[in-house]
Amino acid sequence: MIRNSLMALGLATTMGAAAMADDLPVLNVYTYDSFVSEWGPGPRVEQAFEATCGCDLKFTAVGDGAALLARIQLEGERTAADVVLGLDTNLTAQAAPLFAPHDVSADLDLPVAWDDPLFLPFDWGWFAFVYDTTRLASPPRSFRDLIDSDLSVVIEDPRSSTPGLGLLMWVKAAYGDEAPAIWRALAPRILTVTPGWSEAYGLFLEGEADMVLSYTTSPAYHLIADNDATKAAARFDEGHYLQVEVAGIVAGTDQPDLAHRFMEFMVSDAVQSVIPETNWMYPAVMPADGINPGFDAMIQPAPSLLFSAAEAEALRDPALAEWRDALAQ
Amino acid sequence: MRWRSDPPGAAGAAAVVAAILLVLNLGALGMVASRAEGWGGWSAADGAALRFTLWQALLSAVFSVAMAVPVARALARRRFPGRGALIVLMGAPFILPVLVAVIGLLAVLGRNGLVNDLLALAGLPRVSIYGLHGVVLAHVFFNLPLATRLILQGWLAIPAERFRLAAALGFGPGDVARVLERPMLRETVPGAFLVVFVLCLTSFAVALALGGGPRATTVELAIYQAFRFDFDLGKAALLALVQVALAGAAALVALRLTLPAELGPGFDRTVTRWDATAPGLRAQDAVLIALATLFLALPLAMIALNGLAALATLPASIWTATLRSLAVALVSTALTLALALPIAALAVRRKARIVEALGMLTIAASPLVVGTGLFVLLFPLIDPGKVALGVTALVNAAMALPFALRALTPALAAIEADYGRLADGLGLTGPARLRLLWLPRLRRPLGFAAGLAAALSMGDLGVVAMFASPEGGTLPLALYRLMAAYRMDDAAGAALVLLAASLALFWIFDRGGRLDADA
Known part of the structure; x- marks a missing residue:
């Protein structure tokens, strides 16, 4: 019984690794836990991006926004993260030294003006x-x-x-x-x-x-x-x-082009139309088809x-x- | 002294175990401190947190143990249908994720709970559970069963022959208490008190959810804040050190107060308690058992009731997470026993209580600091996501170790005191002694320890949250993910699965240890 469970454990720990078997470039994205759960936006974001990027998008999930910040600081310059999703404006100042400008211009639908060169909003509430x-x-x-x-x-x-x-x-x-x-x-x-x-x-x-x-x-x-x-x-x-939730490119990324494409993807219709009914927040850029009319009652x-x-x-x-x-x- | 009968390599094994524990505790702490940029100052708020932590832990331990002694006595001297099931159920609150247990507790004692509904029916004002009393109440709910089980082990260790002799000598309940029970309590109560006290020291979620506000701030929360918002690793390490020091001091006091009971060997006959047949005593025990059962079983029943509806429609991922958790729990159980036996052997045969105290410190270690320390240690070497489940199993094993030791060490001490000389005389050494003397006679505490270890690991959320990849979470993590996705009904279903799986694990091991034994 013990040996079987050890095998099961080994199996479970290698399953994550199996996905990276082929030689596609890997984009490491760190985010908070509920983003990647099967009810969150994560799985659909991953599927849609991998369909076009010729890459392997690998999410790492860490508690909530504050835990995410601590994790990036803990890993420091050695971090594997290329992109971080899910810090909010109460946390970004502390994280800023680790990030690089994103150079993405998007037509944001936020109730406030936004001109942060390091962090790009992907949803808000x-x-x-x-x-x-x-x-x-x-x-x-x-x-x-x-x-x-x-x-x-x-x-x-x-x-x-x-x-x-x-x-x-x-x-x-x-x-x-x-x-x-x-x-x-x-x-x-x-x-x-x-x-x-x-x-x-x-x-x-x-x-x-x-x-x-x-x-x-x-x-x-x-x-x-x-x-x-x-x-x-x-x-x-x-x-x-x-609360404005933002994405940012980690300064030390070894995939700057992929990271940049991912940032553009985050404010595209593909992601923004998924956000409202998975993250239950407002999209940072209103999708062309609008959002579920249920939100009109808010x-x-x-x-x-x-x-x-x-x-x-x-x-x-x-x-x-x-x-x-x-x-x- | 001569220890020619030491199992070969016992000292070596114990040294390895001690080294593992040191790495897990102080090593992790050191790793955190090594990343610190200066040491954060000690603020007035930290002092207030420290005082609250100590006060609530003391109250929780006093109430838990004070109530556990009469309940354990009642369970020890009565036989009734369902007693075995009740004893298994006693493991449940302790092993539940805090959040699940708190919601069960609130279903009974919360604003719209059963108790308040009854009070309202009777025209009485509703009572609030929020505040220091709520924190202590929840801690008693968690720890009364554990304390009862630990103390009950002591009662069950008194050989039936002693009670037979007591009856022959015409002992009344008072005499039995004085001659047999009090010495046993002197041996078991300080340890049980210590375990509860130390467990409550590191409490975080209970104190926060039921404490009613920032007055109810524990040192663990201060660690959380220092780490996550301030990223002040020096301060996190300092606070964690304070926590360990408190537990260490408590351990020294408790070990000092512990007196070994010398009851002598017996033939493992069924205990018949001729001294406790008076109707008054019967009624008293019946009331105590009924009250304890209500207190423990009602919240659990509410968890089951809430979860039942969602059970059939739970997402498939919950069942894979359950399997994953079961695998982790089994590995963790094996590790716990492998770690615990050498330490217990060393503690008994060399009277090296320091090793036991080291094990005890593991529960005082801040889960956040241990997780962070291991992360700092492993991150440069390997992708943390790949070792998530292994690390979880190891840390869970270390967490369960103190409980395993509390169950194993006194039992092993008794075996050695009673049969050690005989075994020495027979030249029973090494693996033969382990196989022929220790394992058969340790079966009951081993089963209990394995059950606790498995169930504890099943319900733990500590380290895995730090390491797990999105598709590799355990059941408690899956439960939190459901809640974070607003799926509270599914979460209630998952909580029921977790409760049932933890109880089943505990029942199988604990029962396995007591097959053909009447307890």
Whole structure:
């Protein structure tokens, strides 16, 4: 039995290697885990790119955006990565020294102007508090509304989760120096702080909390995939903070041409039409055929809030300290 | 002293095992530190995290062990239908991925859980599980069964002849407790306490999900933050070192408090407890067993209930991931036993508790730091994706080692104390001693250790997440991928598969160790 299982183990570990048996050039793309799962965009992106590139596209999946950043930093200049997918603007400043300009000009459909020479957006979304319309008839219309309510929310920890960090930036962008006071007032509304998005969303779906920090597009999943129209995102008057997910070419890549082609491919219709119903985010470039009309039912927040990468990096530690002090009381 | 009966190469084997453990623990830590650019400072927030970590671990260990002693006693002196199944079930919470267990727990104790629904029906206010008490409650849920099992092993190790003699001497329950049970508890309780304490030291997900906010910050979370957001490897290593030091200090205290019980050998007869037949004691034990069963089984039943609907339509990838996880679990189990036996032998025959303590440190090692350290070590040599499952099996084996040692070392000590001289006299050395004396008499703790190792490995998410290629994930990783894709119903189905597979593994090994034995 042991020997059989050892063989099974050997088999399982070599299966990944079998794909690279022939001599095609290999493009190594690092991304976060849910991107490459069978429900994410990964498999379709790989199939479509390999159909034209004459190459082997090899994904390496690493936790979430923050884990991805740590992994690239850990591998440093020896990294095998040619392209990295899935950092967001709260993380790119720290990663910038490892990346090279992408030289791709795309007609981006973002709610904000974009001119970063290193990082190219491939999707985006607004953070929002999602609720269940059967349990909550009149959702709060602002952070102050939420503070005055008796609702309970689940949020993610900014120290271990990218949406958690997004909320930190959202409050900072909307309230600036008032942010600590907002957090102190919000504290009684926060049921708990989870390590990641999955835990928070799971708690919300189990009915533990009235609202959860997620995205304005989360209800689109329930609507389109489950035909369930009971989930909605609350539109806040302060505006909503953006998450812009970007792709970048690693400076030390040994496949600069392939990497460049892949970056162009990421903003092409082939990928952009897949993004909405696999990653449940908005495409960075609207595909020619548009996107599933289910997305029309989603709220359209305004204004869109977003710090530049440099601002986000500078603000992170002080904002984190404010958050911790406010909630630890 | 003369150890002419040492199995050949035992010391060598133990040295190899110790070296592996050192690499896994301190080596990994060192590798992380070697990549550090300066040492991050110790902040006030880290101090607060440290205090919370210690406090919740202490409370969790106190409650787990305090409740485990009466439950283990009740299980030790009662026979009832379903007792074997209950004991197997006791392994379940401990081996579940934290997230799955927490969701089961919330189905019972959460805002819309059974308990709160009952309270509401009775017109009482709902209670909230979130806060320090929630963290401790979840830790007790995880660790009460483990502590019970460890202490129950102690009870089962008291030979039936002692109870027979006690009955002949007219001992009441009080006398039995004083003469037989307390010395046994002095031997087992510090170890059980230590295991729970150290496990709770490295807690991260429970504290975060149920802690209610940043007050409930553990050192492990601080490591997470230092590594992932600040990329401050020096600080991550420093914090990990603090964690190991805490566990080391706890281990020293516990080992100091441990007194060997000298109960003498027996003939492995079925234990009949003439001292515990009073109706009051029967009722007390029945209530204790019923409460413990409810506390443990209800959340598990809720997990099963939630997952049942999705079971038939689970994506095929879940089943391949399950097979992969089973393979890893079996390899990891074999490794655990191969690592544990030499250490146990050395610990017993040379009284070298330091080796045992080294094994204990493995559970205090931050999974993130071990994973990162191994990554730094292997990355220049080989594509990490290719060794993902092998590394996972090895790290899981090291994780399970302390539990295997807790089960094996006292049992082996008892064997050597009782039969060592006889075996020496017979010239029973080397492999013959292993085959004729140790293995047959160690079958029960070996089965338990193998069961735990297999199930622990089945449910572990630690290292594989760092190494796995997209198509090579284990079942816990697949479960997280389902959740990240909003597929919470499928995830509930996968959680049920994981629960069932872990329990089945545990049951097969544990049962195998107890075939034709009445326990």
